[in-house]
């Protein structure tokens with residue numbers, strides 16, 4: 001479990017001035033990684049680290065050979081167009097690189113003059129998904145989301161008997177994971193409206209978002225070798241934002257008996273920046289179960305998880321309609337929740353995923369499931385916020401929404417903030433809904 005070290009010191013300042021601004025997502029204590037390039041020039045993607053409103057080009061930094069030992073080896077992995085090699089190098093290598101970057105970007109660092117030439121403004125950068133994702137699994141780890149959605153489908157029996165005992169998940173689609181900023185074409189699907197006798201192929205009428213965190217796997221495990229819970233975090237590189245776009249009407253008709261399929265696999269949007277688990281160390285909180293709830297089976301229980309396995313991460317979803325955009329009206333917050341309310345931790349999800357011997361590989365992606373909080377206004381999807389489409393929301397300007405309309409831009413954000421700690425932001429994961437049949 002990552003402990004606090006000098007890189008977390010809230011008094012640290014960077015020679016990149018924008019990193020020292022109050023409320024900045026990317027201060028010196030964060031140092032998230034992405035795969036990036038200058039926009040529009042057809043350059044190769046390579047690794048970058050965020051500092052203030054800049055990206056430090058790690059591909060170019062490698063040519064200066066500024067570091068030694070494990071940090072140098074980890075930096076060499078950042079010249080590739082995706083971060084799989086860095087992720088696969090393991091937590092100790094990523095930690096050594098973080099420590100070296102923290103020193104080099106610190107106010108007064110001797111390397112400042114040389115490194116200044118390697119900064120690219122984030123406004124002039126473009127990104128790809130941080131890793132080549134071999135496999136993607138989406139969990140369902142918020143009991144508040146599972147209960148609210150279950151109640152819509154089964155009012156008398158919202159939670160199925162397994163829910164409190166194991167991290168429920170399904171295998172998702174890696175090929176349609178896209179980075180923030182790309183459009184999402186409204187999917188067509190087979191719909192069976194209530195009372196109809198035959199399904200029809202139509203554009204979804206119930207397009208929704210899901211407010212989730214993504215987890216990029218670091219070092220993998222061999223097939224047949226489960227990862228014990230106490231070691232699970234050593235296999236996690238970091239966290240990003242994840243929007244699991246969902247077609248609720250397609251889902252309602254297709255999900256039984258095998259679960260989500262075409263209602264989910266047409267698009268998933270992730271943030272470009274991956275915040276390492278080490279950067280989140282100041283925001284660890286105890287993982288607990290409310291009194292009267294079942295204690296986990298032994299392989300999902302660990303003193304380290306109980307002491308500090310949960311993460312205090314604020315999550316937010318905001319919507320901007322096409323007419324709001326045209327009128328210059330800022331996006332409206334739809335909901336706000338916190339990952340500390342999750343029924344399962346990221347380590348428990350990873351340990352459970354491998355308990356049967358299933359092998360995870362560097363760059364695999366896990367979704368946390370929609371993170372809804374205990375209060376109705378903390379719901380992480382429109383399905384919940386509108387009571388299954390029965391109670392429309394009103395946007396600034398008077399438009400109403402039950403589900404997403406063409407032109408709507410949905411933005412997820414996350415951040416950690418507490419007195420005495422540096423703010424750790426995740427940036428954003430945004431996507432705009434495009435009409436059915438458009439090129440995307």
Ligand code: CA
Pocket residue numbers: 138139210212244367369370
């Ligand atoms: Ca989901």
